[in-house]
Each structure stands twice: as structure tokens, then as C-alpha cells.
Amino acid sequence: MLFDNINTPADLKSLTIEELPALCDEVRKYLLQSVSDSGGHLASGLGALELTVALHYVYDTPNDRLIWDVGHQAYVHKLLTGRRDQLRTIKKKDGLCGFPRREESKYDDFGVGHSSTSISAALGMALAAKQQGIDRHSIAVIGDGALTAGLAYEALNHAGDIDTEMLVVLNDNDMSISPNVGGLSKYLARLLSGNFYSTMRENSKKILANTPVMKRFARRAEEHTKGMIMPSATLFEEMGFVYYGPVDGHDVIELVKILENIKDINEPKFLHVVTQKGKGYEPAEKDPIGYHAVSVFDLKAGVQKSNKPSTPTYTQVFGRWLCDMAAKDEKLVGITPAMREGSGLVEFSKEFPDRYYDVAIAEQHAVTLAAGMACDGLKPIVAIYSTFLQRAYDQLIHDVALQNLPVVFAIDRAGLVGSDGPTHSGNYDFSYLRCIPNMIVMAPSNEDECRQMLYTAYQQNGPTAVRYPRGKGTGVEPQEEMKELAVGKGEVLRKGNSIAILMFGSLLEEATIAAKAFGATLVNMRFVKPIDEDLIRSLSESHELFVTLEDNAIKGGAGSAVNEFLLEQDISMPVLNCGIPDKYIEHATREEQLEEIGLDGAGIVKQIGEFNQGKYSEHLKTA
Ligand SMILES: Cc1ncc(C[n+]2csc(CCOP(=O)(O)OP(=O)(O)O)c2C)c(N)n1
Numbered sequence: 001m002l003f004d005n006i007n008t009p010a011d012l013k014s015l016t017i018e019e020l021p022a023l024c025d026e027v028r029k030y031l032l033q034s035v036s037d038s039g040g041h042l043a044s045g046l047g048a049l050e051l052t053v054a055l056h057y058v059y060d061t062p063n064d065r066l067i068w069d070v071g072h073q074a075y076v077h078k079l080l081t082g083r084r085d086q087l088r089t090i091k092k093k094d095g096l097c098g099f100p101r102r103e104e105s106k107y108d109d110f111g112v113g114h115s116s117t118s119i120s121a122a123l124g125m126a127l128a129a130k131q132q133g134i135d136r137h138s139i140a141v142i143g144d145g146a147l148t149a150g151l152a153y154e155a156l157n158h159a160g161d162i163d164t165e166m167l168v169v170l171n172d173n174d175m176s177i178s179p180n181v182g183g184l185s186k187y188l189a190r191l192l193s194g195n196f197y198s199t200m201r202e203n204s205k206k207i208l209a210n211t212p213v214m215k216r217f218a219r220r221a222e223e224h225t226k227g228m229i230m231p232s233a234t235l236f237e238e239m240g241f242v243y244y245g246p247v248d249g250h251d252v253i254e255l256v257k258i259l260e261n262i263k264d265i266n267e268p269k270f271l272h273v274v275t276q277k278g279k280g281y282e283p284a285e286k287d288p289i290g291y292h293a294v295s296v297f298d299l300k301a302g303v304q305k306s307n308k309p310s311t312p313t314y315t316q317v318f319g320r321w322l323c324d325m326a327a328k329d330e331k332l333v334g335i336t337p338a339m340r341e342g343s344g345l346v347e348f349s350k351e352f353p354d355r356y357y358d359v360a361i362a363e364q365h366a367v368t369l370a371a372g373m374a375c376d377g378l379k380p381i382v383a384i385y386s387t388f389l390q391r392a393y394d395q396l397i398h399d400v401a402l403q404n405l406p407v408v409f410a411i412d413r414a415g416l417v418g419s420d421g422p423t424h425s426g427n428y429d430f431s432y433l434r435c436i437p438n439m440i441v442m443a444p445s446n447e448d449e450c451r452q453m454l455y456t457a458y459q460q461n462g463p464t465a466v467r468y469p470r471g472k473g474t475g476v477e478p479q480e481e482m483k484e485l486a487v488g489k490g491e492v493l494r495k496g497n498s499i500a501i502l503m504f505g506s507l508l509e510e511a512t513i514a515a516k517a518f519g520a521t522l523v524n525m526r527f528v529k530p531i532d533e534d535l536i537r538s539l540s541e542s543h544e545l546f547v548t549l550e551d552n553a554i555k556g557g558a559g560s561a562v563n564e565f566l567l568e569q570d571i572s573m574p575v576l577n578c579g580i581p582d583k584y585i586e587h588a589t590r591e592e593q594l595e596e597i598g599l600d601g602a603g604i605v606k607q608i609g610e611f612n613q614g615k616y617s618e619h620l621k622t623a
Pocket residue numbers: 044047070072073113114115142143144145146147171173175176177277337338339361388391
């Protein structure tokens with residue numbers, strides 16, 4: 001077996017080019033077995049497999065810089081760079097990171113996870129090499145989905161204008177997580193049709209047209225070129241790149257030859273590679289969405305759709321609410337930046353196709369689009385992961401909040417997200433939202449409250465945010481009825497003695513354990529902004545310690561809001577702020593992450609018991 005002896009790119013280079021197709025078959029089998037055993041991102045890696053082998057075969061990594069956009073497709077990169085035996089640990093506690101990570105390997109040249117950064121980073125490294133007289137190539141591998149984000153064009157605009165050698169490889173599989181959308185996707189198809197047919201003519205139509213992936217692209221090309229005038233030069237050439245392609249991204253020998261031919265051309269280069277997401281595993285080829293990210297599954301049976309009825313996740317609660325609210329109000333529109341499935345908009349997109357907008361990977365555009373819609377009578381819901389909303393922070397402030405526009409931000413994956421690790425954690429939205437004037441910020445303690453908060457947010461005339469974690473909460477089935485909550489009001493769940501636990505968001509089970517352990521008062525604060533000042537004031541008169549609790553950074557978080565109020569009001573009151581400490585929390589399960597930072601029940605008990613030299617441990621009820 002060829003792959004048995006391949007641990008580094010140097011080993012790879014010992015093979016003949018003719019051996020590479022067989023190697024790819026072995027790597028594909030290994031990848032499938034490993035990811036079916038461990039879970040992780042799969043379809044993208046299958047699609048980028050031959051490209052990964054060819055790049056490491058031709059280029060001198062790690063001296064040459066190779067940057068993977070998003071990085072979810074880089075499992076084969078990890079296999080070929082000394083991490084084969086660890087691949088089964090990927091995304092697990094103390095295991096490999098799910099994305100390239102500088103600290104993990106000298107072959108991981110740039111940390112990724114958020115899309116569309118690769119061209120900027122690769123250009124930065126190309127310029128650094130040039131300025132320091134280092135002989136080094138710089139390559140960015142970016143998908144057609146990632147190429148829909150504005151950041152990629154900022155980089156292309158710069159890279160194409162300066163005579164610095166670098167290579168941008170577009171891995172075009174016509175898929176984002178969902179099918180790719182937008183004019184660019186159609187443009188790439190037109191490119192295929194123009195260059196595609198000329199390439200096919202040159203390289204003998206029979207061979208290329210009959211490869212499944214090229215046949216599929218031929219159909220796609222036809223579809224998007226009816227009556228079109230073929231561009232004389234591609235967009236990328238107009239921006240200053242030398243354009244090559246499209247080429248079959250599963251023909252590893254062809255890829256090697258092309259990469260060797262263009263490697264030393266001293267220009268900004270753009271290689272358009274066409275691939276199939278999920279290539280080589282029929283279930284994934286047929287369902288690239290379902291195999292984008294997988295849990296452990298049986299290779300023979302494939303991923304099984306779980307049909308056991310259980311209480312809905314927060315995401316499902318949102319998706320159901322969106323449809324129910326849309327049925328009541330025709331002004332409602334739903335916007336997602338390329339996360340239809342993850343954010344729970346599949347049902348809405350089917351029931352209300354004319355009010356559903358997937359704007360591709362374009363978070364900044366999503367937010368300002370919503371602002372424009374809100375100016376002229378619509379009620380937009382921006383469904384977005386907390387971590388990805390970070391990319392549209394200025395648009396949220398400048399275009400929505402400053403103009404006090406009625407946009408609802410349905411923020412999913414808030415707080416610790418588990419196996420995707422620090423690049424995807426939503427640890428900061430309390431901190432980055434509550435400082436913005438006009439914002440209302442809510443955090444539900446269970447799935448029913450999530451529904452009520454979404455409804456409450458929708459009733460407001462200004463910008464609102466409801467943030468909720470990945471997965472399920474306390475398993476409370478949402479009521480059908482939607483009712484408006486009193487804005488800025490929390491609720492006392494449990495009256496206790498001298499300690500009051502002020503909980504913000506989804507740590508209700510953990511907070512309840514701690515409240516019972518100390519016989520403490522437990523408060524569901526519900527609103528981070530406006531915070532329930534009257535409740536805080538009255539509780540301060542009957543308690544001797546506040547414990548604030550949040551699945552958010554302590555710094556600037558909800559606990560800070562309590563601290564600020566007490567200080568402003570000259571209320572002297574000890575406060576223990578429990579939340580995410582000022583560091584990055586590594587990938588693990590969410591439960592392991594919470595335990596690691598003392599936000600599980602026992603951890604909160606320990607924090608309270610040890611606070612101020614154990615002053616309050618006397619209140620600890622004997623077990
Ligand atoms: C800024 C940002 N928004 C959204 C995502 C979520 N996301 C991860 S992969 C992906 C699709 C990427 O499509 P493409 O670049 O074509 O890669 P492919 O999966 O097709 O290989 C998206 C939207 C992200 N990682 N970063």
C-alpha cells in the first residue's frame with residue numbers, strides 16, 4: 001500500500017506521478033473510514049483530495065506557504081503532513097483541531113475557520129517573502145462559496161494590482177454548504193462554458209465530457225449561458241491575474257502537470273479547478289449538504305436521519321417560530337448568509353420562498369440589506385451565528401442601530417459551541433452588543449422562552465437580538481401561543497437566603513444546581529439590555545452576595561452590566577462574575593468546555609464556595 005509509507009510531503013514526492021491516482025484512492029478510503037469513526041467535516045475534504053495531493057507534490061511545503069480557506073477541507077492536508085495517526089482525534093478534547101492551526105503544525109501556515117481570509121493571508125506572506133528576499137511560493141485554496149464574501153475581493157483587488165507572484169486556486173464545486181448562490185456562481189458557470197468548451201476541444205471532448213464532474217459542469221454551463229455573450233477576458237484577468245482553467249480537479253496527474261507548468265510564472269495566478277463535493281463516496285456525492293459535517297456513522301449504511309421525536313433544539317424552535325410569524329405578518333423576511341440548514345431556515349425557505357434570502361457568505365451585506373429593507377416597511381430577521389456576526393459588527397452599529405431600525409438578529413451558536421473550537425465560539429455577543437445604543441439584547445433560559453423572546457423582539461420598533469446556544473436547552477417544549485414579554489424585566493425563579501444567582505441565558509440547569517446547593521435565590525434575568533435595574537436594586541437590599549452567570553466572556557459581559565449599575569447607584573455589594581475567562585477555550589464537547597472553566601453545576605458551586613476566601617461556604621447545604 002502506497003499510503004502506508006506516506007507521512008510527509010517529502011514521502012509523497014518519492015512517488016512517481018503515475019502512482020498518484022492509486023495513492024488518492026487509498027487516501028480516500030482512509031479518510032472515509034477515519035471520519036466515519038470520528039465525525040467531522042467530510043464532503044469538502046473528499047472533493048479537495050486530489051488537489052491536496054497535487055499541491056503537496058508540486059510545492060515545497062512547508063517552505064512554500066499553503067493556506068486553506070475555511071479549512072474544513074484540510075483533513076487530507078493533515079493526513080499528508082504527519083498527522084495521519086491522529087486524524088481520529090479531530091475536533092475532540094486534546095485532539096486535532098478541525099481546521100488548520102499554526103500552533104498545531106509547521107505545515108499549517110495560517111489559522112482558519114471563518115471563510116474568505118486565505119487570499120489576504122497568502123498575499124501577506126508573498127509580500128513578506130518578497131521584502132525579505134526569501135524564495136518562497138504562496139498559495140491560497142479557496143472554495144466557490146468562500147469566494148462570495150467581500151473580503152476575498154478586497155484581496156483579489158490588491159493582489160492583482162501588484163506584481164507579486166502568488167497562486168489563488170479556486171476549488172469550484174458549485175456548493176457552499178447549501179448550493180452556492182448569487183451572480184458569481186452563475187458567472188463561474190459561464191466561465192466554464194467558454195473555457196470549458198475550448199479546453200474540451202483542445203483536450204479531446206470525449207475524455208473530459210465523460211468524466212462525471214465535467215459532464216455535470218457542462219450541464220451547469222449550458223444552463224447559465226443561454227444567450228450570453230462569452231467574456232473575452234475573465235473577471236480575474238481583468239483584475240490582473242493570469243487565469244488558468246477550468247481543469248478537472250479529480251485528475252491528479254493533470255493537476256500536477258498544470259501546477260508544475262505555472263509554478264514559476266512570476267505573476268499573480270488564478271487556477272480554476274472544478275471538483276465534486278463528496279467525490280468518491282456515493283452517499284456524499286448525492287447529498288453533499290448532509291455530508292458537509294457528519295457525526296459518527298456506518299460507511300455502508302451512510303448517515304442515518306434521526307427520526308426519534310424529541311424536544312426541539314433552539315435552532316428548530318427558531319425555524320418554527322419564523323414560519324409561524326411569517327404566516328401572521330407578510331412584512332417578515334428571513335435572511336441568512338449561507339447558513340440555511342445550520343440556522344434552521346430550510347422549512348421557511350420552502351414555505352415562504354419569496355421572503356427567504358440566502359445572500360451567500362456575505363454577513364456584512366446581510367446586515368445592511370436588512371437595514372435597507374427595514375427602512376422601507378419590511379421586518380427583517382437576520383439569522384446568523386454569533387461568531388459570524390462578528391464580521392458584520394460595523395454594519396450592525398452604523399447601518400442598523402444608529403438609525404434605530406427594526407431588525408431582529410436571531411443569533412444562534414451563542415456561547416461555547418464545542419467541537420468547532422475557538423474560531424466558532426460565540427463567546428462575545430453580550431459584550432459586543434450591550435454597549436451599542438438602541439440595542440435590546442435577550443437570552444432565553446429554555447426553548448419556550450426562546451420562542452417568546454423572538455416574538456417579543458419582533459414587536460419592537462428598533463434593533464433587537466435574541467441569542468441562544470447550539471443544540472437543546474432544558475428540553476421544555478415551546479407553547480404554541482406567542483406572548484410579548486415585559487422588556488427589561490427578569491423573573492425570580494427561586495427565593496433563597498443571602499446569595500442571589502443572576503443568570504443570563506441558557507445555563508439554567510447549572511444555575512439550579514448551584515442555587516440548591518447554597519439555598520440561594522435564583523433569578524432568570526432574561527435581558528442583558530435593558531437590564532432589570534429595579535430587580536437588582538431590590539435584591540441588593542435583601543442579599544449579601546450577587547453571583548452573575550453567563551455563557552459569555554466575563555469581560556464586558558452581562559455580569560459587567562450588573563457591576564456597572566451597582567457602581568453607578570453607589571450600591572455596595574460583593575459580586576462574583578461567573579462566565580468565560582479571558583482566554584480561548586479549546587475544542588471539546590460543550591459539556592467538557594463548561595466543566596473546564598467551572599460553568600457546570602459543580603464548578604459554579606466550587607466558585608461560590610471559594611469566593612472571598614470561602615466566606616460564603618457556610619451557606620453550603622450539607623449534601
Ligand atoms: C465567515 C463565515 N461564514 C460562514 C461560514 C460557514 N461555512 C463553513 S464552510 C461554508 C461553505 C464554504 O463553501 P466553499 O468555500 O465553496 O467550500 P466547500 O464546502 O464547497 O468545499 C460555510 C458557509 C464560515 N466558516 N465563515
